[in-house]
Amino acid sequence: MIVLLDFSLTEISRVAWRIAVAESLREQADLAEALRCHRQKIVERWVKYALSSYQSPDFFLREGDPFANPIGGAMRQAFDRLLPLLAQKPERLEFSEILRQFVQIRAVQGLVPSQALAPIYAVKHILRDILAADKERAALVANLYDFDFAVDIAALAAFDMYMESRERLYATRLAELKSGRHILTDGGCPSKTLHPVGDDG
Amino acid sequence: MKYGAPFLAVIALVLIAWLGSLIPGMQYVFGVVFPYLAMAMFLYGFIRQVVYWGKSPVPFSIQTTCGQAKSLDFIKHNKLEAPDTNSQVVARMLLEVLTFRSLFRNTQARIYSGPKLTHESSKWLWMFALLFHYSFLVVLIRHMRLFLNPYPVCLDWLEFLDGIFQIGAPNWYITDICLVTGLVLLLLRRFCQTKVRYISLANDYFPLFLLLGIAITGILMRYCLRGNVDVVAIKQLAVGLATFQPTITADIASIFYIHLFLVCALLVYFPYSKLMHMGGVFFSPTRNMRNNTRAARHINPWNPDIKPHSYAGYEDEFREFMVDAGIPVEKELPAKQA
C-alpha cells in the first residue's frame, strides 16, 4: 500500500515534473518566437537607447557602414546577435564573444563602469514594454524570470570583459613605457643638461 | 532662432518692396536706384574680397593628394588627383568646379546591413547641390534675354530645351522646378539631419530663404500673375539698365519689384557671406596647387631667416663623447694637460 502510494507519488511528481518541463519548454519557445517576431523593433530601440548616451547619436543610428561608423555598427551587431540567445540556455562564453567589441568600445569612452554596461540591462524594460503592447503575447510578461536571468548572465559576462579591457589598457600603457619612449618626457631636460654632465657611458 | 530670424528677414524684405513700390515715385527707386546700387556694391564687395584674399601669399604648397603622385615610371600616376603640371591642375579644378568632384567622392560602400537600416546615400548632398547650382545658372542665362536687345539666338535654343516637356501653359521650364526643388531639398537637409542642423547658422538659412523668395516670386510672375505683368515694360527697363538709360514706361506690378528687390538684396549680401565660396573655390591651396614640390621649389615670400642649432655648437657640447665613441669630429679635443 505504502509502496503503492509511494510509487504513485513518485509517478505524480514525475508527471508534474514532465508537465513543468514541457510548460517551461513551451514558454521558452513562445519567448523565442516573440523575440524572433519583434527582433527588429527591440534591437532598434535597444541600440537607440544605448546610443542616447553619446552626444550625436543621430549619425551613429543612420550610418550603416561599419567602417564609417564603428560605434553604431558594433552595437547593432552585438545586440542583434545577443537577443535570440537570451531566450535560450545562456552560455557565458558565447555572450563574451558577442559583447566583446561593444564592451571594448564602452571601456574607453570616459564612462564610469555602471554607465558603460547599463545598456545591457535596458533590454529587460524594452522587451516588457514591447510584449505588453502585443495583445497576443502580453501574458508572457508575467513569466520573464529566465529571460531576466539570461540578461543578468550577459551583464556579468560583460563585466568580466569590461575589466579585461581596462586591464589590457593599462597593460598597453605599461608596454609603451617599457618600450622606452618615456625617455621623450622623462629624460633630463635640455636646460638642465646644458650644464656639464658626467659620462653616462 | 537660427532659422526664424532669417525667415522673418526675408519676409521683411518682401514687405518693404511690396509696400514701397506702391508709393508713387518709389518705382524709380526700386526699379533703377536700388539695382544700380546693389550691382555696384556687389562688384565692389566681390573685387574687394578677392583682392583681400590675393593680398595674402601662399607660403607653402599644401595640396591634398587624393591619388598616386607622379613617381617612378612603372607606377601609374593619378593625374587628376595628384596633378603634376598646370594643365593637370586645371583639369582637377574644372572637375571640382563643374562637377563638384569632392562631394561626389562622398560615397561609402555599405557592406554590412543590420536589421532594416535607414540608409542615407551619401550622394544626396552632391545631387542637391548640382541640381540647385545648374538650375540657377540656366535661369540666370535665360534672364539675359531681358537685358540684351537683340538677344543671341542660343538663348532661344536654351529655352526650347528647358521647356522641352511642353507641360502647362505657359510652358513650364524644367530649371524653374529644379531650382525650387534643389533649394527645398537643401533646406530640408538642414532641418532634418540632426548633424547638419546642429552646425547650421543663421547665415546658412538666410541665403536659402532669400533664393527661395527670388525663385517663388519669379515663378509667380511667369506662371500665375502673368496677366498683371507687363513684360514689354520690364524688358525696356532691363535693357535700359544694361545700357545706362533706364526708363520706366508703365506701371509694373508689385510682384516684379519684390522679385527685383530680393535680387538686389542677394547681390548686396553675396560678397559679405559664405556665398563667396563661388570665388573662393578657385583659391583653395589644397586643390589648385601642383604636387611637384620635390621637383620644383615653391617660394615663400616671407620665409623667415632661421638657422638650425649649429653643428659647431652641437660638436662643442658633445665633442668628448664623440671622440670617445670614434665618431669623426671637425675639431679635435685639446691635448690633455699633464
Next chain:
Amino acid sequence: MALPKLEELSRSVAEDPSMATGSVPTREWMDIPVVFKSGNYAYPAKKDKVEYLNSQKGLSFPNARVWSPEEDDWKLPENWKEIILNGLKERLDKFRSLKIFMDCCVRCGACADKCHFFLGTGDPKNMPVLRAELLRSVYRNDFTLAGKLLGKMAGGREMTVGVLKEWFMYAYQCTECRRCSVFCPYGIDTAEITMMLRELLHTVGIGINWILEPASNSNRTGNHMGLQPHTFKDNVEFLVDDVERLTGRRPNITFNRKGAEILFITPSADVFAEPGLYTAMGYLILFEALGLDYTWSTYASEGGNFGLFTNNEMMKKLNAKMYAEAERLKVRYIIGGECGHMWRVLHQYMDTMNGPADFLEVPKSPITGTVFNNAASTKMIHITEFTADLIKNGKLKLDKSRNSHIKATWHDSCNTARAMGLMDEPRYVLDHVVDWVEMPENTIREQTFCCGSGTGLNTDEIMELRMRAGLPRANAVKHVHDKHGVNMLACVCAIDRATLTSLMNYWNPDVRVCGLSELVGNAIVLDGETREELDDGLRTL
C-alpha cells in the same frame, strides 16, 4: 508601464555627462563649455622646456609658466586677448589658406563624419566643421563686416577664456590627418586650422609637453629621444649585432662620414623603440645587400619633426639640420626612412623653407641608374621609392617565403597618402615580399584612417582618447583579421609603428605592427649569409 523604469535606469547612470557622453546636446555648441579632467587632455609643457625653446634664435615661445588645464585660472598673460587677436591678424596676412578656409565654408556637413575623432567620440565639436568654427566664430566677430555688424546673428562670438580653453581641447583632438580635406568641396583642410590654433596657443604659453619636449630634445641633441651622439651610435650598433646574429652578415655602418654618397635619415624611434627597431634592421640589411655608400648622422639623427605640430618657425629650425648636415658631409643626396609627418615636411615644406639645395645632386640610384626626377629639387627620396625601383630592376634577391608566417595588410599613413601621394610604391614592394590583403575600400589610400595618435598625441595620459580615435582604423583591421586571418599591420610611419601597436594591443591583440622595410629586410637573401630558419623573421629572439 515599463518605460519609466527605463528612464530611471538612464538617470541613475548618466548624470555626469563627460565629453563623450551625456544626452543629445540640447544647447547650441557655442553654449557648451569644455570640462578638463584627468584623461581628456595631454599634460602642459614643462616651464623649463618652453623657456629653453624661447631662448633659441628664431623661435618664440613666450609666457612660459606652470599651469594646469584643470584649474580655472590658466595664468594667462594680462593682454592675452590682444596677443591672440594680433596673432590671428598676422597669420591671416601670411597665409592665404587661412583666409580662404575662414571665408568659404558653407557648413554642408560633408566633412562631419569623416573625422576619426568624431567617429570615435561622438562629440559634435570633433566634426571638422565645428573644429574650424571654433576659430571661425572669432574670425567673423573681429575680422568680417557681417560679424562686426551682426555679431552672434552672423555666427560671430567674442574671444573669451572659455573659447581659448575650447581651442586647447580641440586643437589637441585633431591629428592633422587631412581626411576631411579630401571630402570638402572647397578643399578646406582642418590640419591648417589646427596648426593655426596651436600656433596661436603657443603665443600665450599654452602647449603640451609631449610635443615641446621632443622638439627641444631634437633641437639640442639632434633627435626626439634626446640621444647623445655616442648613445645614438651604440643603439645602431646593437642593431648591427642583431643582424649579424640572425644572418651571419655584419652590416657595415658609419657615422658622420664625409664624402659618403648618401646621407640616410630616419626617425630616431627606429633605432630606439620596438617595433621600429626591426624596421631599422631592415634598412641595415637592405643597404648591406647593395653595398651602398651611405652614412648615418648623429647631428641630423631625427627624421621626424615635431615642429610641424608646433609652429612653422620651429619646423623650419629643426628641418634645417638635414640640409646643413648634407652640405657639411658633402654627400650627393639624401634618403629618408619610413615616417609619416616627416615626409609631409620633406615633401611640402623642406625645399620652400630651407632650399634650394644647390650643393646636392639630383638623386640617382647607384645600383639601377634610375634618376629620381620627382625629387629633382629637394634631392631627397623616400626609401620605398628607392626599394621599389630596385625590385623593378631585379637588383634584390628576395625570398618571399621568409615572410610566410605573416599575412599582412597595408595601412596608408595619413601624411604619405594625403600630403605626398605615396600609395602604389609600397604596394608594389609588398607584392614582392609578403602575402597581403587590402582593408575595406573606404579606409585605405586617400581615405585612410589615422592611427588616432598622430601630431604628438601619442602620449599615455590620454590613452582612452587615443583608443577611441583609433577605433575606425582598428575596426577595419579587425575586419581583415576576421576574414583573411591578417596578423600583421604594415605601414611606413614611425608614429604609426608605436601607436598602432598600442591600438592593436587593445582592439586586435592578434595583430602586430611592422614597417615595410622590416618585411623587405626579412625577405632579402644576402650573399654569404648563414641564416638559419627564422620562424619569426627579424623578430626571432
